[in-house]
Amino acid sequence: MTLSAPVPGHVSVFRDGDVARLTLDRSHRHNSLVPELVEALRRELARLAADPPRVLVLAGAGRSFSTGGDVAGFADTPRGARAAYAERLVGGLHAAILDLVDLPCPVIARLHGPVTGGSVGLVLACDLVAMSRTAFLAPYYATVGFTPDGGWTALMEPRIGASATTEILMLDRRIEAEEALARGLAQAIEDPQALDERIAGWVARLTALSPASLAATKRLLWSEARRADLARRLDDEQARFVATIASEATETTMSAFLGRTA
Numbered sequence: 001m002t003l004s005a006p007v008p009g010h011v012s013v014f015r016d017g018d019v020a021r022l023t024l025d026r027s028h029r030h031n032s033l034v035p036e037l038v039e040a041l042r043r044e045l046a047r048l049a050a051d052p053p054r055v056l057v058l059a060g061a062g063r064s065f066s067t068g069g070d071v072a073g074f075a076d077t078p079r080g081a082r083a084a085y086a087e088r089l090v091g092g093l094h095a096a097i098l099d100l101v102d103l104p105c106p107v108i109a110r111l112h113g114p115v116t117g118g119s120v121g122l123v124l125a126c127d128l129v130a131m132s133r134t135a136f137l138a139p140y141y142a143t144v145g146f147t148p149d150g151g152w153t154a155l156m157e158p159r160i161g162a163s164a165t166t167e168i169l170m171l172d173r174r175i176e177a178e179e180a181l182a183r184g185l186a187q188a189i190e191d192p193q194a195l196d197e198r199i200a201g202w203v204a205r206l207t208a209l210s211p212a213s214l215a216a217t218k219r220l221l222w223s224e225a226r227r228a229d230l231a232r233r234l235d236d237e238q239a240r241f242v243a244t245i246a247s248e249a250t251e252t253t254m255s256a257f258l259g260r261t262a
Contacts, residue, residue, distance in 0.1 A: 010040035012061075013047070018054035018207050024119075027062025032070035033119060035085070038092035045099040052105045054207045057199060058126060059110040065135070068117015069093075071144055074245065075254055082246040090149045090241050093118050094234040097151055100125035101222050101230070104215035106206050110199055111135040112192065118150025124159065125151070127218065129186040130198050137175040137185065139168060145253025147240045154233030159184060 013022045022044055024031040031037075048056060060066050069089060077085045100107055100122065109126040116138045123129055123137070141148050148169060157165040160183045168175060180186040190198050206214065244250055255261060 010037045011044055013044045015053060019057070019203055020048060020053040020055070021057045021059060022048070024058075024060045024066050027060075027064075029067075029070060030062065030064035030114070031060045031066040031119070032073075033066065033068060033089060033093060033117075034070050034073050035088045035092060038089060038096055041096050042092060042099060045096060045103070049099070049103055052103065054105055054211055055203050056103065056105055056107045057110055057203070058100075058107055058122065060113070062113075064113040065109075065111050065115045066119030066122070067114060068119045068140065068150065069146070071254060071258060075258055075260065079246045079251065083242050086242045086245045087238070090118065090238045093121065093150055094238055097121045097125045097155075097234065098227070098231060101227060104218065105211070106214055106218070108199055108202055110195065111186070112195060114138070116140050117144075117146075118152075120152060121150030121155055124155040124185070128188075128202060129180075130188045130190065130195055130202070131177045131180055131186040132192045132195050133177050133189055134192055135177055137180060139172055141169065142172040143253075144257045145250040147237070147244055149237045149241045151230075151234060151237070154230055154237055 010025060011022060012025045013020060015021075022041075024037065024041070026032065026034070026037055073089075074082060074085065106128065107126040109123045109129040111123065111129060111131040113132070113135055115123055115135065117140055120137050120139075139148065139152055141152070152169060153165065156168075164183070167173075175183070175185065177186065177189040181189050188198050
């Protein structure tokens, strides 16, 4: 059955019994993040939290999972209003990351294509990640002129270590699927045509297990102290992002990335 009507250009959620699928649905812009999308995402996550499924699959429509914050959205916002725009977008994204952490059910990320910028945080907040061999993770912050958000320092660093995170961010390089698997950022990689079969197997296994046990496991892993530390570090990322988004240096680099004259 349909859990909620699709929000055109934003997200859609469909539920079939114990399994829900939430899809980022701004495919004409590679599911890049704008305030309206993250706010729609949070509304749907709140509905799911009120009536949790046994399993949630988080996916993206079109060719990409998500390419992070829509750079054109920032560039098209007057510089005097960019800090407020960033507060709304990055603050909403970080709240959505915590919403995913707080869901009592297992969350599976389905990565069939690129995952860049802050959208990586949505993936790192999931419990299991299935990745196509053609998918990759990438920061792009140093290229665009933004500062890391979406948990690149708050979630990535605890997962793979400070040295590896530093190298990836400083060199602004991609993490291919094989590396993601080796570093524990994904639990499975598959050929594109086999990705949904892998996820279906996980869903079948998870729905056969005790939901109370799975929920307790998730709460123990995301202890009060660990969650509080994540929230604090996300706040640090947001504060730095907001403080620099309207700077002349960011304007110049962002314009160059978009092929515009600053």
